[in-house]
Amino acid sequence: MTVTTFKPETAEQAAEAVRWALSEGEPLDVAGTGSKRELGRPMQTAYTLDLSGLNGVVAYEPEELVLTARAGTPMAVILPMLAEKRQQLAFEPQDPGPLFGRPAGQGTLGGVLACGLAGPRRISAGSARDHALGMEGVNGRGEVYKAGGKVVKNVTGYDVPKLMAGSFGTLTALTEVTVKVLPAPEDTRTLLLAGRDDAAAVEALTRAMQSPHEVSGAAHLPADVAARSGVRGVSGIGGAVTLVRLEGFGPSVAARVAALKEELGADAVLDREESLAVWREIRDVTFFGPLPNPPPLRRGGDESPSPASAGEGRGGGTGEHLLWKLSVPPADGARIAGAIRDRLDAALYFDWAGGLLWVATPSPDSAPAIRGLLNGSGHATLVRAPDDLRASVEVFQPLPEPLMALTRRVKDGFDPRGILSPGRMYAGV
Known part of the structure; x- marks a missing residue:
């Protein structure tokens, strides 16, 4: 299909x-730079609305902790600018580009908000919509x-900016966004x-989150995943690794680290640089990123993928392995992980203190198995898969009919004729 692109500048x-x-x-097809094009159902449209020309910072007020920028402004511009003022987007937005074989740093601020992407700090700072x-x-x-304002107290009526978070361009083509920075x-x-097994790791993460030590990241890497880390302090352990992150002023961090290390019986502490590196890996799911020439996949019998090959991919930037994102109650995380391993050839790890599972599997028919294992206890999103599979299964968690009816009414309110990215999230919506 020949695609015609509109690239507005206003x-x-x-x-x-x-x-x-x-x-x-x-x-x-509403898009920015296309770094997240494979998120959601594949679009079959002859025309693309490319918002990457809406580029540039409109206003940045560090003292007021507010940033306004055009929606197509690259994150590669936003993040260094904030860092120069020692500020950040506290929800730690994920950069999914490398998962699809694209370079890192190509996403836009509008795309981050439209896709509702948040990283490990979500458990302490909230999601994209909260900012x-x-x-x-x-x-x-x-x-x-326009909707919303530059401060929370100016927002009255429906909070439309939060509704846009996670709407994937199906309700509005964003042209400018204002976010809170911290x-x-x-x-x-x-x-x-x-060396903790899944259940013991989640129990330790729960204790850490319930402590007064202001934990900002809590993850668990089973042995096969930890071995893929580029951080020697993690991969060098030679087994499963459970990670607890503490951030803040230097003396405060040192005191909290000492106290929590004793409470949890921690084996080691990563310094600042290694910490930043491993949490980037966890945030961007680099353990399961595609490689150009992975070794052959082994299937059948009692064999499972080797640690070097599980989660790798090839072909079209989609990777050989499907990638699932499961949001579950933390108390159920270890049980669900065990059930997935029993049913599927899969590699996985935990984030959000056990409430988020990233699962890589070569099984093209994994959708019914994974959603059946959840049994209503969580949500499953198919993040990476070939176009034909994304077109034939529910990419996002199927909604009960009352919620689907509400979703259709919201879509009708903003886009009554279905012009904006129709079917990107759900067929017919």
Whole structure:
């Protein structure tokens, strides 16, 4: 299919493109740089609305902890600018580009918000939607509108910016966003607990989260996954590794590390640089990223993938292995992980203190198995898979009919003729 691209440089030009699409009855694939194009169901449209031309910081007020930028502004511009002022996006946005064979750092601020991406710090700082203050965009009627403000107290009525988080461009083509920023930690340290099985690891992570020590990251890497880490302090342990992150002012971090190390019986502590490196790996799921020429996959019998090959991929940037993101109650995480290993050839690890499972599997029919094992106890999202599979199964967790009906009404309210990324999240929506 030949695809025609509209690349507006202003909100009004974006609105003109949507109004043209309305007049012609042609749906638009709403995109930025395309770093997250494989997230969601595949789009079959002849026209793309490329928002990457809406680029540039509109206002940055470090003293007020507020940033306003056009939606197509690259994260490679945003993050260094914040770091220069010792600030950050506290929800720790994930960079999924490398999972699909693309270079890191190509995403945009609007894409991060539209896809609702948040990393390990979500358990302490909240998700992307919790940091969205205001937005400007074009709805499916071709109208430019604004919602929210630069401070929380200015927001009245429906909190539309938060509704946009995780909508994947199906409700509005974002042209400008305002987000809350926060001070970056002066120091970061990570406690390592060696050799814990899944259940013991989740129990330790739960104790850490319930402690008064302000934990900002809590993850568990089974032995085969820990071996893939590029951080020697992690891969060198030679077994499973449970990680607990502490951040803040130097003296405070040192005191909390000492106290929690004794409480948990930690085996080692990573310094700041190693901590930053391993939490980037956890955030961006680099353990399961595609490689250009992976070894042959072994299937059948009692054989399972070797640690060097599990989670690797090839072909079209999608990887040979499917990648699932499971959001579950932390208390159920170890049980669900065990059930997945019993049913599927899979490699996995835990984030969010056991509440998030990243699962890589070569099984193309894993959808019914994984969703059946959840048995209503959580949500499963298919993050990486070939286009034909993403078109034939539910990529996002199927919604009960009352919630689906509400989803359709919201879609109808913003985009009554289904012009904006139709079917990206659910068929017919």
